[in-house]
Amino acid sequence: MNTSFDRYAGIAFFAIGIAFVIGSLGISTSAYGSNVGANIFPMVLGLFLSLMSVRLIYETFRKQRAEKRAENLDYKRFGIIFIAAVLYAYFLEDIGFVISTFLFLMIGFQTMQKGRVWVSLLIAGGFSYGVYYLYVNVLDGSLPGFPTWLGGA
Structure with missing residues (x-):
C-alpha cells in the first residue's frame, strides 16, 4: 500500500x-x-x-x-478487470443486466482469486439476479432485462 x-x-x-x-x-x-x-x-x-x-x-x-x-503493481489483473468493465458497459444493453453483471463478476472473482468456481458462480448469480429483482420488482425501476434471443422482452 x-x-x-x-x-x-x-x-x-x-x-x-x-x-x-x-x-x-x-x-x-x-x-x-x-x-x-x-x-x-x-x-x-x-x-x-x-x-x-x-x-x-x-x-x-x-x-x-x-x-x-x-x-509490485499487478498490471495484468488491473488490465483484465479494466477491459472487463469496459466490455460490461458496452454490452449491458445487448445482453441484459443479469447476464452482463454475472459475467463481469465471474471474471472479477476469478481474476482476483483463482479457484472456488462454484462459490463464484453462486455469488455472481445470486447478486446479479438479486439486484435485478430488487430494483425492477420491488422498487419498480427499469433495467435491461434478458436479451430477446433468450425469450426476454
Whole structure:
C-alpha cells in the first residue's frame, strides 16, 4: 500500500463522488414506467464513492509506516478487470443486466482469486439476479432485462 498515492486517490474519488451527487440533482426525478427516478442510482453511487473515499483517506492518515518497501503493481489483473468493465458497459444493453453483471463478476472473482468456481458462480448469480429483482420488482425501476434471443422482452 502506497499511502501517499492512496491519499491522493481518495481525495480525487471523493471529488468525483461529490460531482456525481451534484450532477444527479440535475437529472429528472421520475422516469416513464418507473417509480424510481433516473437520479437515484448516480446519487447513491456518488454517496457511496464519497464515503468509501473518506474511509480511504482516514486509513492513510492512520497508517504509520516504519519502513518503506517496494511494491509490485499487478498490471495484468488491473488490465483484465479494466477491459472487463469496459466490455460490461458496452454490452449491458445487448445482453441484459443479469447476464452482463454475472459475467463481469465471474471474471472479477476469478481474476482476483483463482479457484472456488462454484462459490463464484453462486455469488455472481445470486447478486446479479438479486439486484435485478430488487430494483425492477420491488422498487419498480427499469433495467435491461434478458436479451430477446433468450425469450426476454
